[in-house]
Amino acid sequence: MTDRRIVVGVDGSPSSAHALDWAVRDARTDGAHLQVVLVWDTTWLETAPLGPIAVLEAADNYEHIARSARERLDQLIAEADTSGLRVTAEEIRGTVVPTILERGTGADRIVVGRRGLGRLGRLFMGSVSAGVVRQARVPVTIIPDPDHAAAILEQAARDHEIDETPRVVVGVDGSDASVTALRHGAELATRHDLPLHAVACWQVTTTGPLPNQFGWAPPVEDYIQHTEELLARAIAHAKLDLPEGRLVERVERSAPARGLLRAAAGARHLVLGSRGLGGFERLLLGSVSSQMVEHTPCPVTVVRA
Structure with a gap:
């Protein structure tokens, strides 16, 4: 079994879907383990299509966000052709850049898309992707949108x-x-x-x-x-x-x-x-x-x- 590992950061945006597709192909070429990470925080109250949840108690808000994030992550993976690959996926409540960097420790590379959703994004060439590139100790690959x-x-x-x-x-x-x-x-x-x-x-x-x-x-x-x-x-x-x-x-x-x-x-x-x-x-x-x-x-x- 290969020890190679590719970490890809996603958020449900079309840009992160393109990044995941690229990472899947790269993992297949390398025979690498693919680790898909979706990080969420309270900005999802504004950016995620969760409906009128901001009036709920904080714990209920977070439960709704976590469920939405998991559904989005599962959908992304279901739409990608991951057949034959060893894939792990996790949705994590945290700060995006430090979490992706932590998950990327020791990986062969971190993969992100160029753009993302709202504040979560401006991802991937806003503050998040710039932060990942600036601080990562492993190679970082940034994937452009095809259009x-x-x-x-x-x-x-x-x-x-x-x-x-x-x-x-x-x-x-x-x-x-x-x-x-x-x-x-x-x-x-x-x-x-x-x-x-x-x-x-x-x-x-x-x-x-x-x-x-x-x-x-x-x-x-x-x-x-x-x-x-x-x-x-x-x-x-x-x-x-x-x-x-x-x-x-x-x-x-x-x-x-x-x-x-x-x-x-x-x-x-x-x-x-x-x-x-x-x-x-x-x-x-x-x-x-x-x-x-x-x-x-x-x-x-x-x-x-």
């Missing part, structure tokens, strides 16, 4: 040519976190029989002065060479075990978010490290992570070094 992903791809196709080659894309900046991301991306690529595209982005304003070249602006070719060498070192450090021809190295002259969004359009998966250098610093808390999770049309996994 939203299709709209993003349609817009991207108007802006530039889309690479429709099935692939895993990893953002690399030479940091330890991006080396960890490379390893995780290689595992995904191997498991799903896909090529791995390692992408390093650069621009003068984020790369800064090159070594030993202060006081003047080197030729563009020097920046390209510097970024190519940085990417090669990170790949060597990661010690990837991929078949010949399955690793593609790409250097993009672009801001990190823009370059990675372009590289990930049409991809199956994007992997990022939780901390980075230069343009990737503030990855978890700043605009880069928000843009990547909000606007990347494929699942995004954030890993910690």
Whole structure:
């Protein structure tokens, strides 16, 4: 029996249903145990379709909420194709982020949807998903809504040519976190029989002065060479075990978010490290992570070094 475990946070929203469907497929590929977690609190008095229960005693309110949460959880699992999988499911009264993090301790990954229900949600790329990504010690995968992903791809196709080659894309900046991301991306690529595209982005304003070249602006070719060498070192450090021809190295002259969004359009998966250098610093808390999770049309996994 496998010791692998995937934890997926749900709330009954369409977004969390998409996350559960993705987690089911991933668990089937891995032969992993799937743990489905629905966390509820008193905000369900406002967001859950429970009828006029707010006038009841607190204990009765909580009983109604717990029953509604369990029914919603059971419905989600019944609608997912979990045949042949080992699945456990629990509805828990608590605070969403700490509870999901606690259940995710020691798991192979935590999976959440990008959006959720009302306050419970703004989930999954509001405060909850951001909190899970920021604090988790295990990889976190955020699943986009199919309609939203299709709209993003349609817009991207108007802006530039889309690479429709099935692939895993990893953002690399030479940091330890991006080396960890490379390893995780290689595992995904191997498991799903896909090529791995390692992408390093650069621009003068984020790369800064090159070594030993202060006081003047080197030729563009020097920046390209510097970024190519940085990417090669990170790949060597990661010690990837991929078949010949399955690793593609790409250097993009672009801001990190823009370059990675372009590289990930049409991809199956994007992997990022939780901390980075230069343009990737503030990855978890700043605009880069928000843009990547909000606007990347494929699942995004954030890993910690």
